[in-house]
Amino acid sequence: MAAAVTESASARPMVRIRSVRKCFGPVEVLKGISLDVPVGGVVCVVGPSGSGKSTLLRCVNRLETIDSGRIWVDGDLIGYAEKDERLHHLRPSQLCAQRQDIGMVFQRFHLFPHRTALENVMEGPVVVKGVPKAAARRRAMELLDRVGLSGRAGHYPSQLSGGQQQRVAIARSLAMDPKLMLFDEPTSALDPELVQEVLAVMRDLAASGMTMMVVTHEMGFAREVGDNLVFIDGGVIVEQGDPRQVLANPANDRFRAFLGQVL
Amino acid sequence: MTGVPEAATGTRTAPEPHLPIDAIRPPRPGRWVAAAVAVLAMVWLLYTIIVNENLHWDVIAEYLTDGRILGGLWVTIQLTVLSMVIGLALGILAAVMQLSGSPVLRAASGLYTWFFRGTPLLVQLIFWFNIGLVFPSFGIGVPFDGPKLIEWQANELITPFTAALLGLAINEGAYMAEIVRAGIRSVDPGQREAAEALGMTHRQVLRRVVLPQAMRVIIPPTGNQFISMLKTTSMVSVIAGAELLTVSQRIYLGNFEVIAMLIVASVWYIVLTTIASVGQHFIEKRFERGHHALRTRVRRNLRPFGKGSV
Numbered sequence: 292m293a294a295a296v297t298e299s300a301s302a303r304p305m306v307r308i309r310s311v312r313k314c315f316g317p318v319e320v321l322k323g324i325s326l327d328v329p330v331g332g333v334v335c336v337v338g339p340s341g342s343g344k345s346t347l348l349r350c351v352n353r354l355e356t357i358d359s360g361r362i363w364v365d366g367d368l369i370g371y372a373e374k375d376e377r378l379h380h381l382r383p384s385q386l387c388a389q390r391q392d393i394g395m396v397f398q399r400f401h402l403f404p405h406r407t408a409l410e411n412v413m414e415g416p417v418v419v420k421g422v423p424k425a426a427a428r429r430r431a432m433e434l435l436d437r438v439g440l441s442g443r444a445g446h447y448p449s450q451l452s453g454g455q456q457q458r459v460a461i462a463r464s465l466a467m468d469p470k471l472m473l474f475d476e477p478t479s480a481l482d483p484e485l486v487q488e489v490l491a492v493m494r495d496l497a498a499s500g501m502t503m504m505v506v507t508h509e510m511g512f513a514r515e516v517g518d519n520l521v522f523i524d525g526g527v528i529v530e531q532g533d534p535r536q537v538l539a540n541p542a543n544d545r546f547r548a549f550l551g552q553v554l
Numbered sequence: 555m556t557g558v559p560e561a562a563t564g565t566r567t568a569p570e571p572h573l574p575i576d577a578i579r580p581p582r583p584g585r586w587v588a589a590a591v592a593v594l595a596m597v598w599l600l601y602t603i604i605v606n607e608n609l610h611w612d613v614i615a616e617y618l619t620d621g622r623i624l625g626g627l628w629v630t631i632q633l634t635v636l637s638m639v640i641g642l643a644l645g646i647l648a649a650v651m652q653l654s655g656s657p658v659l660r661a662a663s664g665l666y667t668w669f670f671r672g673t674p675l676l677v678q679l680i681f682w683f684n685i686g687l688v689f690p691s692f693g694i695g696v697p698f699d700g701p702k703l704i705e706w707q708a709n710e711l712i713t714p715f716t717a718a719l720l721g722l723a724i725n726e727g728a729y730m731a732e733i734v735r736a737g738i739r740s741v742d743p744g745q746r747e748a749a750e751a752l753g754m755t756h757r758q759v760l761r762r763v764v765l766p767q768a769m770r771v772i773i774p775p776t777g778n779q780f781i782s783m784l785k786t787t788s789m790v791s792v793i794a795g796a797e798l799l800t801v802s803q804r805i806y807l808g809n810f811e812v813i814a815m816l817i818v819a820s821v822w823y824i825v826l827t828t829i830a831s832v833g834q835h836f837i838e839k840r841f842e843r844g845h846h847a848l849r850t851r852v853r854r855n856l857r858p859f860g861k862g863s864v
Contacts, residue, residue: 391752
């Protein structure tokens with residue numbers, strides 16, 4: 292861990308996860324996870340339900356607290372400040388500042404239902420960063436255009452299809468200009484014919500150099516876009532590597548069994 | 555339905571025949587008898603009321619717009635509106651405390667709702683009116699018997715109106731706390747997470763995301779509370795609160811027209827609650843915009859899908 296501090300910024304990974312453990316009551320869902328995501332890298336996290344993959348993602352922007360271990364994003368320790376060799380809890384305002392740099396896309400979109408698509412995308416910059424409304428609106432329109440929904444700016448979430456809602460949710464996260472995007476099963480709640488439109492936006496985002504952590508069941512996406520595929524089972528990383536290689540030649544029996552079920 | 559076998563083939567030359575349904579309903583003698591009895595009962599009731607000489611319709615008509623009655627009506631309206639506004643503020647405060655992470659704040663809020671919902675409003679009103687017996691003076695200054703900057707005598711501060719307002723508002727706050735809490739809890743926790751993931755502070759999450767969505771659930775029972783409050787203000791008559799019932803009672807103590815004055819008061823109460831019900835109807839319509847969106851979704855699903863290009 293001391294090495295992380297001395298490393299030069301250029302070699303520093305965007306996300307550095309070390310020995311993270313997390314319990315929900317008596318159940319230990321993360322049993323020591325260590326993982327690096329390089330700047331601009333796309334890591335796809337796969338695994339059976341209940342394996343802890345979503346929990347890991349939620350720990351990165353501290354929607355969940357961890358019981359032990361360390362998580363750094365862009366060199367900043369998440370949730371704590373280290374001073375005099377002791378950890379100090381961050382104040383709520385400091386936590387909010389850390390979260391601003393980390394975009395998150397949820398399985399069930401969680402768009403604000405009382406606001407239009409445009410207002411959803413404007414909400415973060417206006418409320419959190421204090422961006423003037425006119426500037427925020429211009430930027431929001433650009434982002435809606437980027438996800439192919441500039442024509443739906445005035446629609447309320449309930450008037451949009453699942454795929455459209457998820458694309459608005461991606462635009463809402465991008466509006467905060469994050470360094471890192473977390474995707475928590477972004478296509479699992481979608482009808483099959485709507486999955487591709489969301490994956491296309493994500494593919495585009497990865498090509499633009501965004502650092503991404505993607506919890507997904509879309510092996511095709513992982514193979515095509517992912518730089519690293521991580522298989523988590525029972526709270527530990529069972530297998531990881533280049534997606535094209537590990538998907539073609541899974542070494543671990545459990546991974547092979549899992550692939551047999553999802554492919 | 556002679557065309558059934560033909561329809562399956564899909565090749566039909568003759569137009570579909572028109573088969574009107576003008577079926578005869580079975581007779582329902584029970585309904586007719588019940589209706590006749592109900593009408594008869596109502597007519598008889600009205601007749602006995604109208605011809606009853608003890609009701610003094612002329613007195614009722616005379617006092618309906620009496621200055622003292624209208625003054626009492628105005629006090630009733632003031633009491634209702636003020637105690638609802640203060641009660642709503644107290645309720646939001648107590649509900650937010652109840653949902654906070656601090657066990658001390660939760661306990662304080664719980665104690666408040668427990669006590670003020672657990673004791674009769676009538677008792678609370680009399681208590682507030684006689685608060686001077688417990689605290690002869692109120693002041694701002696150093697707590698625990700320290701020096702005071704400003705001090706008021708309870709006898710001057712606690713008029714029937716302020717005592718009524720205190721009692722009604724604090725009691726209402728305890729009920730509103732439960733309504734607001736239910737509203738806040740009805741908002742999907744994912745909404746909170748999405749807002750937090752954007753970097754919003756707790757206060758921003760509450761004000762921008764949670765409360766606006768909670769309002770849809772909070773508004774209808776709040777309307778009911780308002781209508782109920784219009785009538786609950788009559789309890790203030792025990793401390794001579796100068797509202798509608800109190801002034802009616804004062805008048806009949808002078809002219810002995812007990813029933814007529816009670817009818818005068820009732821007429822105004824009904825007018826107020828009717829107006830409030832109509833208002834409630836329109837406010838609820840306004841906040842049903844979420845459901846409106848659902849209806850458009852159903853319509854949209856009947857149209858071919860507009861495919862968004864990526």
